[in-house]
Amino acid sequence: MKALITLEPYARSIKPYDLLARINCGQIVEWGRGKCIIDLSNCSPNILTVIRDLDYVAHVSMVDQIISRDLNTLFTVAKEVLLSLINNRDGAFKVVVRRMDKKYSMTSIELAKKLGEYLAQYARVDLEDPDYIVYVEVREDSFVVAHSTRDLFRKRREAIPSDWMNRVVSIVEGPREVYEAMDLIQLSHALGIEVRLITNPLLIDRALKALRLGSMPRVRVVSVDEALSDVDVPIVLSMHASHNERKLIEVSRETFSKGLRIGLILGNEYDDVSLGLRSRALYEVRLGPLTGHPMRTTIALAYAISVIYTTWLLGQ
Numbered sequence: 084m085k086a087l088i089t090l091e092p093y094a095r096s097i098k099p100y101d102l103l104a105r106i107n108c109g110q111i112v113e114w115g116r117g118k119c120i121i122d123l124s125n126c127s128p129n130i131l132t133v134i135r136d137l138d139y140v141a142h143v144s145m146v147d148q149i150i151s152r153d154l155n156t157l158f159t160v161a162k163e164v165l166l167s168l169i170n171n172r173d174g175a176f177k178v179v180v181r182r183m184d185k186k187y188s189m190t191s192i193e194l195a196k197k198l199g200e201y202l203a204q205y206a207r208v209d210l211e212d213p214d215y216i217v218y219v220e221v222r223e224d225s226f227v228v229a230h231s232t233r234d235l236f237r238k239r240r241e242a243i244p245s246d247w248m249n250r251v252v253s254i255v256e257g258p259r260e261v262y263e264a265m266d267l268i269q270l271s272h273a274l275g276i277e278v279r280l281i282t283n284p285l286l287i288d289r290a291l292k293a294l295r296l297g298s299m300p301r302v303r304v305v306s307v308d309e310a311l312s313d314v315d316v317p318i319v320l321s322m323h324a325s326h327n328e329r330k331l332i333e334v335s336r337e338t339f340s341k342g343l344r345i346g347l348i349l350g351n352e353y354d355d356v357s358l359g360l361r362s363r364a365l366y367e368v369r370l371g372p373l374t375g376h377p378m379r380t381t382i383a384l385a386y387a388i389s390v391i392y393t394t395w396l397l398g399q
Contacts, residue, residue, distance in 0.1 A: 094139035144229035175209030264290035314346030324367035
C-alpha cells in the first residue's frame, strides 16, 4: 500500500526522514512540493491512523494507480476505484483534483466537475461531507488516482458554524478608494459574510480586477434604500457612539436566541455613518479604547464580527 501525503503549508521544510522517524516504518517513493508518496507495506495495520494524527499532515490518500494523461483512462480507473469503495454500501463521494501542472488545459474545478458528473451515475454525490474521496493529481505527464475516506482525508478542525455567515451582514457607506474595496472584498471572501457597499460600481470592478477575482456574489453594490433589506437588528459602528462592546455583546446574545439577523453599518476611511443611516439603526456602538483615532473600516468590521461570534460560541 502506498500513501499520498500532503503536508500543511507551514511544514514544507520537513525532510523525508523526519517523517519516517515519526512513523517508524515505510519507504519514501517520491518527495517534493509539499507532498510525498510513501510505501507502507512494512508498516503496522494502524499506520494510517498514526499518520493522520501527525499535526503537520493535511491530507492522506491511498494511491490506486498512476496513469497516462488520458481522460478516457482516467474515467475508467476512477469508476473502478469508486465502485470498490462503495461496494454495495451506502455512501456518498466527492471528487478532489489538484493540478500540479498549471499548464493543463482544464482547471482543477473543471476537471473535478467533469469527472464528478460522470461518476454520479454510479454513486451519490455529497460535496459538503462525503464518505469517500476520489482524489486526482494532475502532473506533467500523468494522473495520480487515489482514494480516501472522510476521516483520513481531512483533518478535523474546529470552526465557526458555516450557517452563522448568513446571520451577520455588513453595510459600508461610501467607500472611495480601491484599497478600501479590496480589503472589504477579501474579508468577505475569507469569512463568507455578505458585504453591501453603497458606492460606485466602477470602484468594485477596479478592486476585483486588482485582486484578479471574478464576480463575488456576497459583495453587492446597493442603494441607501435597499441597504438594510432583510436586516432585523441594524447596528452602527462609530467612534462617536456612547455604548461600547458590552452593548454589542448584549445585543448579540438576544439576536442569537431569537434567530435574528444583524446588520453592521460602517462609514468609510474619511467619513462616519451619515445621519440618514444612523436614524434607521437600533443601536450605536464604539469599539476599542478611547485613543481618539478611528479604526480602518475593515479592521472595525472584523473586530465586531469576532465579538459577535465569540459571544455566540460562549453561549452555546
